[in-house]
Amino acid sequence: xxxQAPTVEESATRIAAxxxxxxxxxxxxxxxxxxxxxxxPPEALSAAAERLKLSESAVxxxxxxxTQFRFQPxxxxxxxxxxxxxxxxxxxxxxxDELRRGLDVEPGGTSADGEYSLETVACVxxxxxxxxxxxxxxxxxxxxxxxxxxxxxxIADNGNGCSCRR
Amino acid sequence: xxPLTDFTELQASADAEWQGLxxxxxxxxxxxxxxCGKVAxxxxxxxxxxxxLQRLGIEADITQVGCFGMCYAEPTVDIALPGQPRIxxxxxxxxxxxxxxxxxxxxxxxxxxxxxxxxxxGRVDGLPxxxxxxxxxxxxxxxLRNCGHINPLRLSHYLARGGYAGLHRALTGLSPExxxxxxxxxxxxxxxxxxxxxxxxxxxxxxxxxxPKYVICNADEGDPGAFMxxxxxxxxxxxxxxxxxxxxxAVGASRGYVYVRAEYPLAVSTLQQAVAQARKAGLLGRxxxxxxxxxxxxxxxxxxxxxxxxxxxxxxxxxxRRGMPRPRPPYPAVSGLFGRPTNxxxxxxLAMAAYIMAxxxxxxxxxxxxxxxxxxxxxxxxxxxxxxxxxxxxGTPLGEVVFDIGGGIPENRQLKAVQIxxxxxxxxxxxATDVGLDYESLSLSGxxxxxxxxxxxxxNTCMVDVARYFLTFVxxxxxxxxxxxxxxTRQMLAILxxxxxxxxxxxxxxxxxxxxxxxxxxxxxxxxxxxxNPVLTTLRYFxxxxxxxxxxxxxxxGVCKSLxxxxxxNDRCTGCRLCVKACPAQAITFAGKRRPVILDEAVCNRCxxxxxxxxxxxxxxx
Numbered sequence: 173x174x175x176q177a178p179t180v181e182e183s184a185t186r187i188a189a190x191x192x193x194x195x196x197x198x199x200x201x202x203x204x205x206x207x208x209x210x211x212x213p214p215e216a217l218s219a220a221a222e223r224l225k226l227s228e229s230a231v232x233x234x235x236x237x238x239t240q241f242r243f244q245p246x247x248x249x250x251x252x253x254x255x256x257x258x259x260x261x262x263x264x265x266x267x268x269d270e271l272r273r274g275l276d277v278e279p280g281g282t283s284a285d286g287e288y289s290l291e292t293v294a295c296v297x298x299x300x301x302x303x304x305x306x307x308x309x310x311x312x313x314x315x316x317x318x319x320x321x322x323x324x325x326x327i328a329d330n331g332n333g334c335s336c337r338r
Numbered sequence: 339x340x341p342l343t344d345f346t347e348l349q350a351s352a353d354a355e356w357q358g359l360x361x362x363x364x365x366x367x368x369x370x371x372x373x374c375g376k377v378a379x380x381x382x383x384x385x386x387x388x389x390x391l392q393r394l395g396i397e398a399d400i401t402q403v404g405c406f407g408m409c410y411a412e413p414t415v416d417i418a419l420p421g422q423p424r425i426x427x428x429x430x431x432x433x434x435x436x437x438x439x440x441x442x443x444x445x446x447x448x449x450x451x452x453x454x455x456x457x458x459x460g461r462v463d464g465l466p467x468x469x470x471x472x473x474x475x476x477x478x479x480x481x482l483r484n485c486g487h488i489n490p491l492r493l494s495h496y497l498a499r500g501g502y503a504g505l506h507r508a509l510t511g512l513s514p515e516x517x518x519x520x521x522x523x524x525x526x527x528x529x530x531x532x533x534x535x536x537x538x539x540x541x542x543x544x545x546x547x548x549x550p551k552y553v554i555c556n557a558d559e560g561d562p563g564a565f566m567x568x569x570x571x572x573x574x575x576x577x578x579x580x581x582x583x584x585x586x587x588a589v590g591a592s593r594g595y596v597y598v599r600a601e602y603p604l605a606v607s608t609l610q611q612a613v614a615q616a617r618k619a620g621l622l623g624r625x626x627x628x629x630x631x632x633x634x635x636x637x638x639x640x641x642x643x644x645x646x647x648x649x650x651x652x653x654x655x656x657x658x659r660r661g662m663p664r665p666r667p668p669y670p671a672v673s674g675l676f677g678r679p680t681n682x683x684x685x686x687x688l689a690m691a692a693y694i695m696a697x698x699x700x701x702x703x704x705x706x707x708x709x710x711x712x713x714x715x716x717x718x719x720x721x722x723x724x725x726x727x728x729x730x731x732x733g734t735p736l737g738e739v740v741f742d743i744g745g746g747i748p749e750n751r752q753l754k755a756v757q758i759x760x761x762x763x764x765x766x767x768x769x770a771t772d773v774g775l776d777y778e779s780l781s782l783s784g785x786x787x788x789x790x791x792x793x794x795x796x797x798n799t800c801m802v803d804v805a806r807y808f809l810t811f812v813x814x815x816x817x818x819x820x821x822x823x824x825x826x827t828r829q830m831l832a833i834l835x836x837x838x839x840x841x842x843x844x845x846x847x848x849x850x851x852x853x854x855x856x857x858x859x860x861x862x863x864x865x866x867x868x869x870x871n872p873v874l875t876t877l878r879y880f881x882x883x884x885x886x887x888x889x890x891x892x893x894x895x896g897v898c899k900s901l902x903x904x905x906x907x908n909d910r911c912t913g914c915r916l917c918v919k920a921c922p923a924q925a926i927t928f929a930g931k932r933r934p935v936i937l938d939e940a941v942c943n944r945c946x947x948x949x950x951x952x953x954x955x956x957x958x959x960x
Contacts, residue, residue, distance in 0.1 A: 196676075198658035199641055203600075224658075237660040237817075238641035240600050257563035257757060257793040258719035260807050266945055273922055273943075294644060294811070296601055297565035299719035299793075300409030300726055301377045309603075313377040318920055318947045 404573020406486025525711030581688025737771025759788025823866025
């Protein structure tokens with residue numbers, strides 16, 4: 173028994189061991205690994221390949237196809253701007269522009285200080301409250317370009333819990 | 339505890355529990371806590387309600403229900419006092435909810451000023467009943483029958499409202515062939531959008547050689563602007579589980595999958611709990627209800643790819659591969675998941691199948707028009723007063739949904755277009771309000787029924803920008819397997835980006851039409867096959883907007899950034915500085931008290947925030 177914290181490789185192997193060896197377990201396994209590390213480090217992809225007896229390129233090929241999977245750690249706060257139709261009609265694009273400008277980060281990237289990752293999401297299905305922005309899974313509804321930066325910073329600073337929890 | 343095989347026993351205990359709740363001696367409070375309710379602040383309202391009840395020493399039952407469909411009035415709180423009608427209160431805040439509890443439960447004043455309507459039996463002076471509400475009058479709720487009425491996490495609530503009766507009837511009294519006959523007789527067609535007759539689909543899968551067979555519920559509701567499937571999964575998950583078990587029995591499958599979007603975390607957890615409850619009650623697993631039929635369900639989360647709503651791509655994803663479609667035939671009914679016969683239905687199709695099998699095939703077939711029977715479900719959003727969920731008989735005119743149910747356009751603006759069917763659908767103009775909402779009429783108009791997203795657009799929407807928006811979406815979501823979709827949508831998007839940037843050329847429209855025709859004809863799957871629809875319909879109905887962009891370098895709706903300028907209307911501006919403080923580009927300078935501010939066009943980044951914050955309407959866009 174070593175008293176040291178497990179390495180990424182050890183943790184990934186431990187998680188992979190809990191999954192069936194069938195190929196259909198690949199996506200759920202990648203989801204579990206990303207849940208653990210916040211992204212998919214190379215060691216996690218190797219552990220998945222090892223468990224399912226697939227080549228690493230096959231695993232990376234699947235992971236890179238789906239938008240959910242990331243290969244770089246994210247910022248401390250993940251901001252997702254909804255790009256659904258109702259949000260677009262309600263001015264979602266202006267909100268995205270304002271966030272890019274105000275937080276100095278491009279969609280798909282992370283700000284230089286590691287504080288914010290900016291992402292877009294196809295549609296979160298809360299169209300009646302468009303335009304919608306998610307900050308660490310907490311949803312800001314009926315947002316506007318004028319108030320979005322303040323709203324995002326407020327949630328990022330206070331983290332008053334996720335409103336999605338029952 | 340052994341699973342109950344006696345369905346009547348199961349029903350009786352559920353009924354007793356339900357009656358105790360709705361006809362009990364304690365106040366019953368229902369709060370909508372689906373995703374839309376939560377976004378509107380339902381959880382803080384719930385906390386306020388709980389705290390107030392405790393403070394006043396009132397014992398009450400609180401039920402967290404799904405979305406009632408009146409998303410525009412969220413959060414909602416319904417209160418049913420013993421012997422009194424259930425009153426629904428809208429636009430709740432923690433303060434308002436506290437007042438309602440104090441005044442009504444403690445003080446006996448039903449506060450009609452804060453209420454929307456009464457629901458069910460009984461009336462309150464000065465309040466309409468739900469059936470009299472303009473948003474509800476024309477609706478017939480089948481797929482949404484339980485949403486907002488029950489706690490989605492209580493199997494007993496679903497049972498008490500007639501749930502699993504269809505499954506019980508099918509398993510104990512009907513052969514699989516008879517089940518398929520009933521579904522066929524009801525006229526049910528696929529509610530995922532394509533409208534293939536469900537009975538026939540089940541028949542194909544039943545007759546296909548090979549075992550084991552599989553059934554899949556497609557809950558990968560990826561269309562932007564659509565949220566009906568989410569609402570059903572969050573508000574009435576058992577109806578989907580029941581429909582899936584029935585489809586499994588009909589086609590001869592013993593294993594089912596539900597493929598849910600990862601973007602719907604609440605739907606996933608609600609569904610997981612529903613499946614666990616059904617298993618515990620003996621409605622899933624071995625020898626269901628003592629019929630000898632074995633069936634179980636597994637929930638799989640998608641990973642954020644729009645194309646996975648296409649059935650062959652969905653299957654590839656379930657198998658742990660890249661979610662790319664493959665040519666059909668063979669159809670999944672013949673060779674699907676792991677190469678076995680597989681039946682795939684949308685969430686709404688299954689929720690309706692469960693209703694139909696409870697002996698309602700004839701009622702279902704009696705509604706609708708021509709070859710479109712039953713009801714259609716729409717998620718109504720955009721520039722409309724009453725947003726939410728709408729379920730109306732097939733063939734209902736579009737205008738009735740937008741104006742009577744949706745209450746028309748806010749701020750007295752004009753209706754410009756209605757976008758139906760998401761990226762595969764089309765934009766219908768204001769003149770098309772008499773188009774019937776059924777598969778055939780929508781198809782003729784150039785839109786499609788699609789999955790049911792309906793986004794209303796007012797005069798401030800630029801249709802060329804909308805076309806560009808949809809192409810941006812499909813181009814990003816194209817899986818890249820086939821050339822027409824991968825490169826064709828890229829080309830169309832490049833042209834539209836040029837047009838909206840003010841660099842359109844006269845021949846662009848012809849090029850767009852040519853590309854659209856090619857892409858439609860030659861794409862591998864429906865994503866590419868329908869991708870040009872938003873462009874084609876906007877070209878068909880809003881041709882002059884394209885002309886204005888290309889020939890006059892003008893965006894009539896004042897949306898396309900490269901073609902607009904913001905200016906201060908000097909006689910209206912009082913120099914209050916609101917816009918000076920708000921402008922992120924520092925393009926506005928203060929010129930002195932009571933003098934109009936000065937906007938520097940060269941610095942302005944056309945974000946429109948100044949117009950948003952101005953209280954005097956002193957900022958013009960042209």
